[in-house]
Amino acid sequence: MEMNRSAAMDMKENDGRLHIRCVGGEVAAQFIFGFRIELEGGVSFTERDFEQVGDSGIVTRGESAGGTSGTVRYRNDLLEVTVELELDERERAAVWSIGIVNLGAEPVVLERVSMAEGELRHFSNEKAYRPWMALNVGLQSTDMHAGIETIQPNRTSYFDSFTLLHQADWQWEILLGCISFASYFSHVLVTQRAEAVFDVTVAASLDRLKLMPGASAATEKAVLLFGTDGHDRLLEAYMDKVCRQMEPRSSFTKPPTGWLSWYYYYGTVTEQDMMDNATALREQFPELPVDYIVVDSGWFLETGFGDWEPNGKFHYDMKRLADRITEAGFKPGLWFSPLLADSGSKLLRDHPDWVLRNNGMPVAGMNPNGSDVLELHEKNNVKYVLDLTNPDVLDYLRVLFRKVTREWGYRYIKLDFLVRALFTDRGNHSSLGRDQVYFPGMSTAAAYRNTMQVIREAAGDDCFILGCAAPLFASAGNLIDANRMTPDITRRNYTANPVRPSAWELVKLCGRTMAARYFLHGKIGFNDPDVLVVRGHEPEGISDDYKPTPDEAKVWAGVVALSGGMLFYNDKLSELEEDRKPILRQLYPIGPAAAVPLDFFNPDVPERWKLAVRRGDEQWTVLGVFNWGEECRDMTIDLESLGFAAEESVHGLEFWSRSYVSGCGRLTLPAVRPRSMQLLALHARTYRPQLLGTDMHFTQGWAEFASAGWADHTMNVVWRPDYVQRGIVVVHVPEAYAYERIETNADHWEKRGQLLLLRQRHGAEELKIRFVPL
Numbered sequence: 001m002e003m004n005r006s007a008a009m010d011m012k013e014n015d016g017r018l019h020i021r022c023v024g025g026e027v028a029a030q031f032i033f034g035f036r037i038e039l040e041g042g043v044s045f046t047e048r049d050f051e052q053v054g055d056s057g058i059v060t061r062g063e064s065a066g067g068t069s070g071t072v073r074y075r076n077d078l079l080e081v082t083v084e085l086e087l088d089e090r091e092r093a094a095v096w097s098i099g100i101v102n103l104g105a106e107p108v109v110l111e112r113v114s115m116a117e118g119e120l121r122h123f124s125n126e127k128a129y130r131p132w133m134a135l136n137v138g139l140q141s142t143d144m145h146a147g148i149e150t151i152q153p154n155r156t157s158y159f160d161s162f163t164l165l166h167q168a169d170w171q172w173e174i175l176l177g178c179i180s181f182a183s184y185f186s187h188v189l190v191t192q193r194a195e196a197v198f199d200v201t202v203a204a205s206l207d208r209l210k211l212m213p214g215a216s217a218a219t220e221k222a223v224l225l226f227g228t229d230g231h232d233r234l235l236e237a238y239m240d241k242v243c244r245q246m247e248p249r250s251s252f253t254k255p256p257t258g259w260l261s262w263y264y265y266y267g268t269v270t271e272q273d274m275m276d277n278a279t280a281l282r283e284q285f286p287e288l289p290v291d292y293i294v295v296d297s298g299w300f301l302e303t304g305f306g307d308w309e310p311n312g313k314f315h316y317d318m319k320r321l322a323d324r325i326t327e328a329g330f331k332p333g334l335w336f337s338p339l340l341a342d343s344g345s346k347l348l349r350d351h352p353d354w355v356l357r358n359n360g361m362p363v364a365g366m367n368p369n370g371s372d373v374l375e376l377h378e379k380n381n382v383k384y385v386l387d388l389t390n391p392d393v394l395d396y397l398r399v400l401f402r403k404v405t406r407e408w409g410y411r412y413i414k415l416d417f418l419v420r421a422l423f424t425d426r427g428n429h430s431s432l433g434r435d436q437v438y439f440p441g442m443s444t445a446a447a448y449r450n451t452m453q454v455i456r457e458a459a460g461d462d463c464f465i466l467g468c469a470a471p472l473f474a475s476a477g478n479l480i481d482a483n484r485m486t487p488d489i490t491r492r493n494y495t496a497n498p499v500r501p502s503a504w505e506l507v508k509l510c511g512r513t514m515a516a517r518y519f520l521h522g523k524i525g526f527n528d529p530d531v532l533v534v535r536g537h538e539p540e541g542i543s544d545d546y547k548p549t550p551d552e553a554k555v556w557a558g559v560v561a562l563s564g565g566m567l568f569y570n571d572k573l574s575e576l577e578e579d580r581k582p583i584l585r586q587l588y589p590i591g592p593a594a595a596v597p598l599d600f601f602n603p604d605v606p607e608r609w610k611l612a613v614r615r616g617d618e619q620w621t622v623l624g625v626f627n628w629g630e631e632c633r634d635m636t637i638d639l640e641s642l643g644f645a646a647e648e649s650v651h652g653l654e655f656w657s658r659s660y661v662s663g664c665g666r667l668t669l670p671a672v673r674p675r676s677m678q679l680l681a682l683h684a685r686t687y688r689p690q691l692l693g694t695d696m697h698f699t700q701g702w703a704e705f706a707s708a709g710w711a712d713h714t715m716n717v718v719w720r721p722d723y724v725q726r727g728i729v730v731v732h733v734p735e736a737y738a739y740e741r742i743e744t745n746a747d748h749w750e751k752r753g754q755l756l757l758l759r760q761r762h763g764a765e766e767l768k769i770r771f772v773p774l
Contacts, residue, residue, distance in 0.1 A: 009089045009226070013072055016047040017118065018085065020094050022226040027170050031200070031224055033118025035098055037079065040109035040208065046117070050074030050081060078104045091237055092226040095179065098219045102211040110206040115222040117203075120174065122196035128169040132192060133601040135164040137516060139185070139430050140419040141484035141528075142469045146513040148603045151192050159188040160430050161473050162223070162238070164231065166601045167196075173234050175225040176202055180245040181473040183443050184220055185422075187432075205436065207443040221245060231600045235519040246476035248524045251461040255482065255526040255566045255590050256412070258292035258333065263490045263531055263546075263570040264539050267298035270313040271321050273572075278328040280573035284581075287724045288588045292412045292464070293325045294333030294568070304342025304381050308400060322409035333412030333464075334404060338397055339421035339451065340365050340383040348384065354396070356387040356439065363437055365420035385421045388447040389439045394454050401458035411463055415455070415480070418470040422448055445474045452479040466528060466566075472517075476524035482566055484528045485517045486510035489556065493543040503546040504675060508605055508628055511559045515606045518563065521594040527565035532557060532587060534580045535571040551676035553580060554656055558624045558677045561587045561698045562609045564594035585725060586655075586696065589703050595624060598641055604628065607635070610642060613681075613702045620652070622699050625669060626677040637667040639682075648684050653693035653730055655679035655700060660692075660732075660755060689715055689733050689756070689771060696727040713740075717767040729767060731756040740771040 009022045017034045034047035053073035074081040080103055085096035098115050102108050131150050138146035139160040151157060151165070162177020178186040186204040193199060202222045211217055223241060227234035259277055261269040278293050299314050301307040310318045318334065325332040341347050341355070348355060355362040366383035386393045404410050422437050422444050423429035439447040448471070456479055459465060467480040475483060489510050491500060501509060514529050521527040534553040538544055548556065560567065567590050592613060597606035609624040621642050625635055639650050651662035661667060661680060669678060681693045681700035691708045693700030701708070704725075706718045715731065733754050742749070745768050746758035760767050
């Protein structure tokens with residue numbers, strides 16, 4: 001992606017440190033940095049501890065399409081270090097990596113390498129009155145801290161993989177981090193020392209890599225991006241670079257739909273529960289294009305993780321269930337946590353040597369009571385990490401997933417708690433003090449990716465793989481097809497008054513993390529926002545405090561819909577309240593893309609999510625407006641921020657209420673209720689009758705209609721052949737047509753002011769509306 005060309009960018013080397021500068025308009029930024037190499041035993045070297053090779057340090061420098069490249073070499077008695085850097089002025093981007101050669105006679109052990117350690121300085125003629133904000137994307141899919149942070153002066157902030165710094169008063173963004181993730185986990189440290197001066201480190205653990213004499217190693221690729229065109233363009237440019245490095249691919253061209261057992265049944269699920277809901281789907285919701293029926297945790301032996309054989313609730317036969325789901329017209333799916341094994345499992349009793357050990361002690365990825373999303377009996381067991389470098393372990397996983405997919409017949413697998421084989425639950429995995437798991441002879445990230453490749457090859461490219469609690473970027477490639485983007489939307493209670501987020505707090509938390517990661521969708525896999533749960537009651541015999549009001553249920557439905565990602569739901573369909581059932585229908589099929597949070601740098605939860613929709617030559621904006629607060633308030637929309645012209649008259653419909661809205665320049669939504677959201681379909685007003693929306697799908701026209709044409713005073717609306725629902729169609733009739741006679745093939749129609757509401761029978765292929773002058 002090409003960024004705005006109005007800024008100039010250059011680089012130079014001075015006293016061993018690299019200088020990168022970007023100037024645009026009234027503002028400029030400069031990053032001056034060196035490197036640091038940390039060895040075992042506390043020994044470290046910076047660029048000051050080396051002599052440069054060559055007179056100037058830049059031994060190759062060539063102009064290429066829009067940029068320059070350079071190489072700087074450093075040498076001392078122990079190591080030779082090479083910095084390879086490329087500068088692309090069109091994208092205002094710098095990419096570099098560090099190579100290390102052991103020149104000594106003995107092995108050296110590399111603990112950590114800082115690809116950049118230096119000062120980032122921003123220059124402007126204007127004072128900034130608002131604080132700097134930063135994106136924290138997190139390490140793994142279910143992180144609860146992902147979102148926007150306020151940078152606190154003189155306090156170091158930690159970010160996994162990369163961060164995006166934003167100064168609202170100057171409308172500048174600066175992105176720093178890594179774009180490759182195949183071998184090592186990287187992080188960024190940022191400390192603000194003055195209004196626009198930061199100490200910045202981009203580093204990676206090299207996982208105690210032993211470098212033999214004469215051997216070499218290379219870091220991941222670091223990146224620096226400058227932007228003045230908004231966060232969405234800069235994040236798109238960043239993801240383009242990530243994709244070029246990681247080469248993500250999948251056999252699946254669109255996100256899947258389905259039903260999942262966990263958030264209603266939790267670990268109590270039975271085979272009959274699965275089939276009851278499959279039957280309800282087919283009989284009560286035949287119009288929903290649901291792909292998969294997925295059994296979550298609760299199907300395997302109670303001896304725990306590792307003993308992946310069915311228990312008595314499933315008649316000790318998972319092939320039987322897969323066959324029944326297939327016969328019902330769906331594809332079966334199954335849950336696993338394949339990289340861990342319970343201390344009491346038969347797997348570990350038979351193969352104690354399969355456990356990863358550190359100084360002779362087995363490595364515990366999950367400790368008793370270490371997770372509040374496990375079943376009660378599972379909390380009491382230590383879950384050990386399997387040695388992912390052991391060929392027997394890899395063979396075991398290969399055999400397991402061949403059996404599951406080829407013998408049992410499952411076409412979807414959900415792989416959970418993957419991060420716990422990489423970083424244990426002792427401490428915060430998104431911090432310098434995290435408890436990382438180390439594998440013999442291989443980096444943690446490489447061991448993980450190699451294992452996931454074994455699972456992929458065993459399951460086949462035609463088996464959909466969802467990663468859950470999986471590293472976001474290290475999972476890119478052909479390893480998984482989708483990744484969870486949020487924490488669990490509901491959680492079962494095992495004790496009275498548990499210390500945990502409330503149900504509404506979980507909705508806000510999941511909304512916050514989904515907004516922070518919207519840009520990942522369709523780049524390194526599909527986003528999974530977690531399941532659509534809209535029930536207004538707790539499951540029978542289970543406490544989880546999840547009893548959303550209708551407004552709160554629509555808030556979560558809005559987040560799921562606007563994510564553009566996977567659409568699975570979970571409620572026990574036979575007991576779902578009648579007023580909640582339309583929500584299920586209104587979200588299918590999945591929308592065309594992920595909505596962009598316009599107020600992305602809101603440190604709470606973004607309130608305005610924009611989805612651009614196109615049907616042929618027509619285009620409109622679907623806008624989600626969220627009131628996350630506890631008070632009713634008016635909410636005003638800047639229509640220019642949505643792409644409308646300053647003097648353009650805009651109108652449309654609010655989806656849930658079918659209320660008409662209009663504005664020019666600004667649009668005010670009066671008295672938006674607390675804990676609610678509105679879904680608007682906004683169009684530039686035309687001189688003729690105009691299709692404004694429907695009550696059928698949240699996009700209000702994208703899913704339902706193939707086209708909506710106008711000729712000879714006639715509107716001709718053609719239904720999509722694969723969309724079978726029929727409901728209310730709303731047409732705006734301007735004053736010039738208000739007194740014309742209406743001829744239509746609709747089964748029922750009525751006028752309400754300037755709105756024409758029409759309803760057509762099932763099976764109709766097109767809707768015609770003719771306005772006949774009197």
